[in-house]
Amino acid sequence: MDERIRAYVLSHRDQALRDLERLCNQPSVSAQHLGLEECALLAKAMLEEAGFTVRLFSVPGGAPVVYAEQRGRSPRAVLIYDHYDVQPPEPLELWQSSPFTLTIRDGRAYGRGVSDDKGCFAARLNAVKAWRAVYGVLPCTVRWVLEGEEEIGSPHLGGWVAEHRELLQAEGCIWEGGGVNWAGHPTITLGLKGIAYVELVARGGNRDVHSSYGAVVPNPAWRLVWALSTIKGPGERVRIRGFYDRVRRPTRQEREALRLLPEEDQHLAESLGLKLFVKGVRGYAFRRRLYFEPSCSICGIVGGYTGPGTKTIVPAEARAKVDFRLVPDQRPEEVVALLREHLRTHGFGDIEVVEHPGGSAPARTPLDSPWVRLVAECARDAYGTTPVLVPTMPGSGPMCYFTGLGLPVAMAAGTGHPDNRIHAPNENIRLEDYEKAILHMASVLEALGR
Numbered sequence: 001m002d003e004r005i006r007a008y009v010l011s012h013r014d015q016a017l018r019d020l021e022r023l024c025n026q027p028s029v030s031a032q033h034l035g036l037e038e039c040a041l042l043a044k045a046m047l048e049e050a051g052f053t054v055r056l057f058s059v060p061g062g063a064p065v066v067y068a069e070q071r072g073r074s075p076r077a078v079l080i081y082d083h084y085d086v087q088p089p090e091p092l093e094l095w096q097s098s099p100f101t102l103t104i105r106d107g108r109a110y111g112r113g114v115s116d117d118k119g120c121f122a123a124r125l126n127a128v129k130a131w132r133a134v135y136g137v138l139p140c141t142v143r144w145v146l147e148g149e150e151e152i153g154s155p156h157l158g159g160w161v162a163e164h165r166e167l168l169q170a171e172g173c174i175w176e177g178g179g180v181n182w183a184g185h186p187t188i189t190l191g192l193k194g195i196a197y198v199e200l201v202a203r204g205g206n207r208d209v210h211s212s213y214g215a216v217v218p219n220p221a222w223r224l225v226w227a228l229s230t231i232k233g234p235g236e237r238v239r240i241r242g243f244y245d246r247v248r249r250p251t252r253q254e255r256e257a258l259r260l261l262p263e264e265d266q267h268l269a270e271s272l273g274l275k276l277f278v279k280g281v282r283g284y285a286f287r288r289r290l291y292f293e294p295s296c297s298i299c300g301i302v303g304g305y306t307g308p309g310t311k312t313i314v315p316a317e318a319r320a321k322v323d324f325r326l327v328p329d330q331r332p333e334e335v336v337a338l339l340r341e342h343l344r345t346h347g348f349g350d351i352e353v354v355e356h357p358g359g360s361a362p363a364r365t366p367l368d369s370p371w372v373r374l375v376a377e378c379a380r381d382a383y384g385t386t387p388v389l390v391p392t393m394p395g396s397g398p399m400c401y402f403t404g405l406g407l408p409v410a411m412a413a414g415t416g417h418p419d420n421r422i423h424a425p426n427e428n429i430r431l432e433d434y435e436k437a438i439l440h441m442a443s444v445l446e447a448l449g450r
């Protein structure tokens with residue numbers, strides 16, 4: 001990469017840390033409606049100081065979307081997605097330093113949101129600053145979307161993206177997250193699973209009744225259990241007709257990338273105290289199931305009396321919360337429709353299906369996309385080691401709104417490390433990862449402008 005840029009980054013660590021501190025010391029907890037407006041304004045100010053033209057889009061009942069743009073020498077553009085909201089810091093007593101006072105200890109910076117996702121934002125911003133300081137102009141055009149509701153499921157982002165497609169034109173997108181794995185190799189992740197979340201409600205009489213009537217009064221807890229057992233059996237396959245119809249078979253390249261990922265099943269089994277995973281999968285079969293197969297989980301189930309001792313009743317109601325993790329090209333709204341149809345045709349039309357908002361579609365960018373190649377080459381450049389391409393994560397997020405625009409999306413040039421404790425007390429980043437993220441982003445800007 002450009003040696004003057006590299007030298008600038010390495011000699012401006014203090015400036016980069018000050019930016020990180022400004023962001024992390026501003027609380028911005030979306031779940032608690034805490035400091036969001038203030039953090040959006042802070043992000044706007046910091047982007048403006050780095051030469052961006054910034055617009056704040058207010059979202060009715062939500063946190064503002066920050067949109068920034070800066071023209072570079074080349075009109076070719078990268079779109080960056082980050083979020084300025086963070087998880088709640090509780091439980092506070094488990095933090096070794098105050099969650100909203102960035103603290104440096106032993107080569108790490110500690111603070112709520114420092115990894116997820118303020119470190120990414122600050123690192124990428126410092127890549128921009130380096131180019132401006134050294135050459136006065138960016139090699140390519142940069143567009144940036146920062147939302148303030150990622151940690152509560154991005155309820156407004158899809159609508160915002162749909163209304164502002166013209167602002168989001170780019171060669172490709174750099175997603176929040178990214179960083180290095182345990183072995184220190186940079187990771188480039190190319191997808192997320194989707195999710196549909198429902199509550200199933202079975203109802204019997206209009207009140208609990210003495211269970212001596214159990215011979216004649218229909219029991220909603222039984223009905224719920226019977227209905228659930230039609231959805232998935234011990235074979236672990238979802239029995240909803242059509243559920244698998246849209247499941248895209250992983251490509252040969254994706255399977256190959258999966259084969260190269262580190263073995264983590266043993267470690268996970270030990271940490272969970274499990275002898276066996278579902279269907280006994282291990283190694284590659286474990287990863288294939290985890291990354292490429294959809295799933296259906298009963299997340300919670302409740303009905304009737306569950307307190308101490310006995311209470312002999314037929315309950316009036318029973319409920320189960322169920323999620324479906326989806327893979328390309330399944331669609332959350334279609335899966336919910338198929339579920340309703342399934343319950344009807346199996347004689348459970350009386351069970352109410354309450355769909356929770358916040359479902360999202362799966363997203364996956366092909367491994368052979370030119371964008372992925374560019375980002376991977378820049379990773380090699382910045383980290384001095386070969387990046388690991390991860391076809392998808394098993395989690396979910398709003399990536400689908402951007403891949404839905406036809407954009408290739410790569411989660412890379414981030415400050416992540418598996419020991420970052422995101423969402424947990426003592427969230428941290430390693431300062432070396434922060435610096436590498438800046439270099440990686442700086443290299444992407446250069447490569448795109450070339």
Ligand SMILES: [Zn+2]
Pocket residue numbers: 087116151422423
């Ligand atoms: Zn998060």
